[in-house]
Amino acid sequence: MKDGLLIRSIEHGTVIDHITAGQALSVMRIIGINNGTSAVVSVAMNVPGEEMGLKDIVKIEGRELDSREVDKISLISPDATINIIRDYDVVSKYTVELPSEIRGIVRCRNPNCITNTGEPVASAFTVAKDPVTLRCRYCDHIILSDIAEQLI
Amino acid sequence: MSFSLRHVISMKDFTREDIDEIFELAERLERVASGVPCRLLEDKLLALLFYEPSTRTRLSFDAAMKRLGGASIDLGSVEASSVAKGETLADTIRVVGGYADAIVLRHPSEGAARMASEYSRVPVVNAGDGVGHHPTQTLLDLYTIKRENRLDGISVALVGDLRYGRTVHSLAYALALYGVRIYLVSPPQLRMPEHIKSDLLESNIVVEETSRLEDVFESVNVLYMTRIQRERFAEPSEYLAVAGSYRLTSEMLSGVRDDLIIMHPLPRVGEIDSSVDETPYARYFKQSFYGVPVRMALLVKLLEGRDLV
Numbered sequence: 256m257k258d259g260l261l262i263r264s265i266e267h268g269t270v271i272d273h274i275t276a277g278q279a280l281s282v283m284r285i286i287g288i289n290n291g292t293s294a295v296v297s298v299a300m301n302v303p304g305e306e307m308g309l310k311d312i313v314k315i316e317g318r319e320l321d322s323r324e325v326d327k328i329s330l331i332s333p334d335a336t337i338n339i340i341r342d343y344d345v346v347s348k349y350t351v352e353l354p355s356e357i358r359g360i361v362r363c364r365n366p367n368c369i370t371n372t373g374e375p376v377a378s379a380f381t382v383a384k385d386p387v388t389l390r391c392r393y394c395d396h397i398i399l400s401d402i403a404e405q406l407i
Numbered sequence: 408m409s410f411s412l413r414h415v416i417s418m419k420d421f422t423r424e425d426i427d428e429i430f431e432l433a434e435r436l437e438r439v440a441s442g443v444p445c446r447l448l449e450d451k452l453l454a455l456l457f458y459e460p461s462t463r464t465r466l467s468f469d470a471a472m473k474r475l476g477g478a479s480i481d482l483g484s485v486e487a488s489s490v491a492k493g494e495t496l497a498d499t500i501r502v503v504g505g506y507a508d509a510i511v512l513r514h515p516s517e518g519a520a521r522m523a524s525e526y527s528r529v530p531v532v533n534a535g536d537g538v539g540h541h542p543t544q545t546l547l548d549l550y551t552i553k554r555e556n557r558l559d560g561i562s563v564a565l566v567g568d569l570r571y572g573r574t575v576h577s578l579a580y581a582l583a584l585y586g587v588r589i590y591l592v593s594p595p596q597l598r599m600p601e602h603i604k605s606d607l608l609e610s611n612i613v614v615e616e617t618s619r620l621e622d623v624f625e626s627v628n629v630l631y632m633t634r635i636q637r638e639r640f641a642e643p644s645e646y647l648a649v650a651g652s653y654r655l656t657s658e659m660l661s662g663v664r665d666d667l668i669i670m671h672p673l674p675r676v677g678e679i680d681s682s683v684d685e686t687p688y689a690r691y692f693k694q695s696f697y698g699v700p701v702r703m704a705l706l707v708k709l710l711e712g713r714d715l716v
Binding site for chain 2: 365367368369370372373374375376390391392393394395396397
């Protein structure tokens with residue numbers, strides 16, 4: 256590939272880089288980009304990166320992420336970096352951090368878990384790394400794969 | 408005195424010190440469990456919330472509380488209660504916590520007791536949550552092993568339905584604290600869930616899996632039998648074949664260790680032939696008796712704080 260930008264720079268907004276290859280669409284779902292969006296969004300998938308092989312990139316104009324969205328992204332793409340852009344400059348750049356515990360952002364896959372029975376309690380999981388593994392605080396059920404499908 | 412728990416939800420919350428303390432007290436309370444009068448929990452009220460049928464667990468908690476001079480109140484059948492009107496468990500717990508000094512809960516959903524403990528102002532004791540945990544059964548199982556054999560360095564075979572049997576899940580976690588060797592003996596379709604096996608292996612104990620009872624028969628100190636339930640099988644013929652291969656009779660006991668003890672959480676439905684009852688190895692009735700002093704000890708620890716006894 257020739258040098259140069261694959262997709263254009265943004266003026267204000269967020270660049271989510273180093274997304275695990277193939278997870279860009281899940282990241283878009285997390286940040287609420289769907290069919291009806293009017294936001295300016297660029298998506299690149301399976302881009303050859305420098306260190307980690309293939310990666311995905313999502314750029315979104317006029318939008319910054321809240322901590323809940325960042326936590327969700329960390330679960331499906333633990334090496335993603337978040338770049339906050341203002342006036343075409345990167346004013347802040349950080350790698351997402353996998354929280355040790357999450358509450359109310361992932362649904363337990365055990366249909367008989369108390370968190371899936373209409374009680375007022377939010378789901379809660381402890382989080383382990385390499386690979387990302389969620390263990391339900393209530394029923395001990397483990398989620399190891401397809402975490403994106405369980406996001407609330 | 409170091410007993411640290413406010414609620415009793417899962418065996419994983421217990422340290423060895425917690426367990427030792429319960430057992431030391433249980434042993435002193437065995438006399439009370441047999442009828443020596445006691446007023447240790449006079450004026451205390453225990454609520455029994457059983458959302459699923461149970462005979463012995465409910466009765467033994469009731470007996471434990473009353474033998475200690477306390478009283479109990481009972482939710483009764485779920486159909487006749489506010490639960491039938493659609494009240495959430497969280498609400499029921501907050502209401503009942505206003506009536507009683509502690510709550511014993513059995514519920515069909517996994518994690519129900521953990522959630523209840525988060526809504527309750529009084530101690531919650533898990534008496535079984537779905538296919539999850541049943542820690543007081545485990546404590547009485549461990550106590551039986553301690554009183555009738557020993558706990559450290561032994562081999563224990565868990566036999567039968569290891570997939571849905573919550574008793575054996577909790578017991579396996581607890582045994583891991585004592586460096587025992589665990590044999591998991593079950594038909595392939597009723598194996599121990601992976602997440603429990605991985606926890607056991609992480610705690611550095613030896614775990615071996617087999618589907619043949621005869622593989623472990625002569626080497627174990629404890630044979631823990633469980634019921635294999637008909638409804639776990641699609642085909643009645645499959646059930647009969649499996650249940651038949653996990654049936655213990657006195658003839659099978661010729662080559663076993665002298666110190667073998669045979670346990671069962673009861674009720675049994677044919678896993679142990681009645682001919683075994685008369686052998687020196689049978690301990691299942693003793694085991695069910697021990698449920699009372701062990702639950703007494705727990706209730707005292709939870710209701711009276713650390714310094715009373």
